[in-house]
Amino acid sequence: MASMIFTDCSTSTMSRLNHLNRLNGAFLPRPCVGKLSLPRTASGRGCTLSIRSSSSPSAIVINGKAEAKKIKDDIKIEVSRMKELIGVVPGLAVILVGENKESATYVRNKKKACEYVGIKSFELLLPEDSSEEEVLKSVSGFNDDPSVHGILVQLPLPSHIDEQNILNAVSIEKDVDGFHPLNIGRLAMRGREPLFVPCTPKGCIELLHRYNIVIKGKRAVVIGRSNIVGMPAALLLQREDATVSIIHSRTENPEEITREADILISAVGQPNMVRGSWIKPGAAVIDVGIKRVEDSSTARGYRLVGDICYEEASKVASAITPVPDGVGPMTIAMLLSNTFTSTKRFHNFQ
Numbered sequence: 001m002a003s004m005i006f007t008d009c010s011t012s013t014m015s016r017l018n019h020l021n022r023l024n025g026a027f028l029p030r031p032c033v034g035k036l037s038l039p040r041t042a043s044g045r046g047c048t049l050s051i052r053s054s055s056s057p058s059a060i061v062i063n064g065k066a067e068a069k070k071i072k073d074d075i076k077i078e079v080s081r082m083k084e085l086i087g088v089v090p091g092l093a094v095i096l097v098g099e100n101k102e103s104a105t106y107v108r109n110k111k112k113a114c115e116y117v118g119i120k121s122f123e124l125l126l127p128e129d130s131s132e133e134e135v136l137k138s139v140s141g142f143n144d145d146p147s148v149h150g151i152l153v154q155l156p157l158p159s160h161i162d163e164q165n166i167l168n169a170v171s172i173e174k175d176v177d178g179f180h181p182l183n184i185g186r187l188a189m190r191g192r193e194p195l196f197v198p199c200t201p202k203g204c205i206e207l208l209h210r211y212n213i214v215i216k217g218k219r220a221v222v223i224g225r226s227n228i229v230g231m232p233a234a235l236l237l238q239r240e241d242a243t244v245s246i247i248h249s250r251t252e253n254p255e256e257i258t259r260e261a262d263i264l265i266s267a268v269g270q271p272n273m274v275r276g277s278w279i280k281p282g283a284a285v286i287d288v289g290i291k292r293v294e295d296s297s298t299a300r301g302y303r304l305v306g307d308i309c310y311e312e313a314s315k316v317a318s319a320i321t322p323v324p325d326g327v328g329p330m331t332i333a334m335l336l337s338n339t340f341t342s343t344k345r346f347h348n349f350q
């Protein structure tokens, strides 16, 4: 195939889903490949098919950026109160291995967000060819540092490093990403509570709550089964009393399943994979996918595209997250929230 990026919403279902084989997570190291040659619609989102007439209602746009700002403003107040009362400043350590351009953007955004709320950020940039031992050593340094309350190892790691070994090494009390197997295990068990819930899935649920979208008793479908988004998102929805299905690369007729979903979360990283016809009228649609697609008409030379064919979906859904300014900013807000929760726990602060 010339390009793996579906910018026109036109490729067949099976070839779309086959990409789940390789693209099994929303957070992928892949650079954007394939040159755009297809005409784009006025909105620039690249969808060319209209599902309903122009008189059809359009979905509420779930403004993740605005909700994230509210959350950050609340955290900012609490952080300053903590500093005033007990003299403690929350600390978040970020370990970045290698020079992934997209990772660098996220790390920069996290740092800015920390500055905004008053969380001290510790950044460690390790060279691409760092050994596993070196990364483990820095993790254990932060584990032992009392001024650090949260540790985040930016994923993906270079392929010569065993991700599991690194994630296992993060102290569960500082695992603000919620990726430690013990935290995930607890998330999967009834009657158990993880110390932290992964930020992106938590941000998705938070958006549903903030927009008063009922989860209890509803049918929820998650596309993608990655450890960091799809799987924990499904677990969280189940904990909220939804009836949950997970769609993955081996799922037959995925669109028949998504059409039953009152709540649809897509976390694949495959631009425009989910068509308007996959969506149940009135459904709430959360788009976790975020990919750079080459676009010479923009100043940066690319634009960000989600898994959901937004233009089509927004005519069918009742509520939908945009990309950007949907789930992305919420991920960062949840990271700050987890870091503050961790600091409160360490210092027994209410």
Ligand SMILES: Nc1nc(=O)c2c([nH]1)NC[C@@H]1CN(c3ccc(C(=O)N[C@@H](CCC(=O)O)C(=O)O)cc3)C=[N+]21
Pocket: 027, 103, 105, 106, 109, 152, 153, 154, 155, 156, 177, 199, 200, 290, 304, 323, 324, 325, 326, 327, 328, 329, 331, 332
């Ligand atoms: N250990 C680990 N934890 C993560 O949470 C983690 C990670 N590794 N690796 C990379 C992914 C990706 N991720 C994003 C966070 C914010 C935006 C975000 O703020 N996006 C903006 C746009 C940013 C831009 O302009 O590029 C938006 O959607 O509006 C996106 C993606 C967290 N990740």
